[in-house]
Amino acid sequence: MRPVIGIGMVGYAFMGRTHSQAWRSVDAFFDLPVKPAMVAVAGRSAEATAQAAEKLGWAHAETDWKRLLERDDVQVVDICTPGDSHAEIAIAALEAGKHVICEKPLANTVAEAEAMAAAARAAAARGVRSMVAFNYRRVPAVALARRFVEEGRLGEIRHVRAQYLQDWIVDPEFPLVWRLQKDKAGSGALGDIGAHIIDTAQFVVGRSLTGVSAITETFVKQRPLAEGSSGLAGQGGTGEMGEVTVDDAALFIGRFEGGALASFEATRFAAGRKNALRIEVNGSLGSLSFDFEAMNELWFHDHTLDAAEGGFRRILVTEADHPYAGAWWPPGHGLGYEHTFTHEVKDFIEAVAAGADPAPSFEDGLRVQKVLAAVEQSAAEGSRFTDVEDS
Template sequence: MTPTNSRRPLGVAMIGYAFMGKAHSNAWRNVASYFDVPLFEQKVLVGRNAAGVKEAAAKYGWAETATDWRTVLERDDIHIVDICAPGWMHAEIATAALEAGKHVLLEKPLANTLAEAEAMTAAAVTARAKGVQSMVGFNYRRVPALALARDLIAEGRVGTVRQVRAAYLQDWLADETAPMTWRLTKETAGSGALGDIASHAIDQVLFLLGDKVTEVSGRTHTFTTRRPGASGLEDVTVDDAAWATLSLASGAIASVEASRVATGRKNSLQLEIYGDKGSILFDLENLNELRFLDATAPAREQGYRRILVSEPEHPYLDAWWPQGHIIGWEHTFTHEIRDFLLAVDGGTEPSPSFEDGLEVQRILNAIEESGATKSSTIHLEDSTAATAGTASATPVTVPEGA
């Protein structure tokens, strides 16, 4: 592996070119225009459909294409592998890339099963000892308003946190005639709203509070059990919605809700943090705003005030536009790539790590276990991998470019 302090550009390969591949490509194209980062080159875009990946590479700025990710890992000019493939492929590709000495950026969630996540984390720890870095792409950690919220909480501005409410609500499956996709079968997606978006909500609870979950109770539900597919009506084998109560080591309690059938909600990650000295409110559909209440002020002056997070003093914002000019969802990936490149170049551990991803996976597994067994509470140290499957990936068929 080329030393990261070399002046030779870091060669980047990205695997997957659909939704997340497009978002990540936009970040790779733009990050050096706004942030001081080490030199890199968008070397190779990988996808199974030769024509499809070639077209995507031309749009997204990649120099070459490949249809077999294994051959890309053999190349000496590839130093970073960005994995945007579906979850069922994460374990095999990430482990192989780490073993090949490639730095790995991996889309969330870490894996489809707890067993896979544990094996991947072990591989990441081994690779890190050799200077090979890895990171999970929980991009909402890079929303400036949420990074600011974390700072305010750490500074004690809300006091002791007692209660957190986290709800990630979408409605793209509210219509029962919406067609089947790979995201609706357990074999390919692992879970539904639980892994897809509840993972973001859970990661935010951990990120904002710097805390640890000790107990979990949860429930999942599938409202539409069959949807139209290539073979007629096909069985939906993952959840449409999930609910959980999380007990934290600090004594705080967090409620988490996720749904892909919440009619009228497009992409609403709502976070409410209540402490004994103040509280914070956030909604991803207004991602440049934070609501803050200072409960130490005189009662006649109390009330939520709107913070427009667009000043150069706010996290990440000094690289962008004049104050008051807002940024968008896509910028979170640019911030993510920036932080990852700086960690790789500096030989430091990027965050969130695979260990962080594993913690989220354990919580997801406990929610699923609690719902399946009708258990009121799962103690994480007692949670089994009964619903987690095995660490070996079983080949499955997924649409091209997924």
């Protein structure tokens, strides 16, 4: 009989649903040293939380997240709320001796992220672990890209291009949901999806950004007020308008440790692009390219080959020896978005059981937060090249 580790989750909307799917499936596909138990989900509405618990597979419903910290049957707190509550919940959970997995971006400000990282360091000294949930690291093709860079297949990294393109708020009548309000979301496309490509790029190349030059824009300045809306869809309007207080798009160039150049583009106004997280890495010995809208493929160019047989070739990342893929289906049977979260909680649980620090850590989340802050500062100062604060 394996030990049981109890999970308590805060929030049950878009991210809560994806995390619930991960907790439901992880033990069926991976040989874990402990058995996760979906103990309780916390939300503000008793009725809605109870319905979510029943639908998503949680044994209990709580209307106060602090109750999760009081429960002896909860050892892990999974934070799936907007960024404005991450610091309060995570710090309290760590101080209560609960392991924490927290959705990205880590916080809404550098100060909050620093406080969370400090709490994580103190908790780690007591054997309490924490991780920030950058799920795209767990796409098998992205993990394979990281492996290629680690093995030296690309040689010296010289140039990185990263994009995250969506179109879900192109319509000016789309309501003013929390993701479009700075006090709740911290920033717009920059923090919501830009954080992903910052982390993915730093993960793949194994280096941190040291400076940026940026511009941001808000194309639709006002939107209809929404009643009770959250996540990616509104639920009716009031007829009144409210101010959009975040960016709709962010573009910036940057430099990595070691001198490699980079360009980043995060926008929710790329009509026709649904979830196009793309990264291309160019090195002295080769290049690789990835697009999440074809998430089971990695394109690789080996520049050491003769030009007559050179060029990019497609790698279908579904073989048993590819990262994560062997736990699922036969080769050629692709994975989807939800599997990245299953891989995420699998790695988290294995690290906790081993007494090791999971990755990405709160320190990694803080590093991304400092890049976001540098981008905002640069854009506010007319695209001045801005150093990323040292961690």
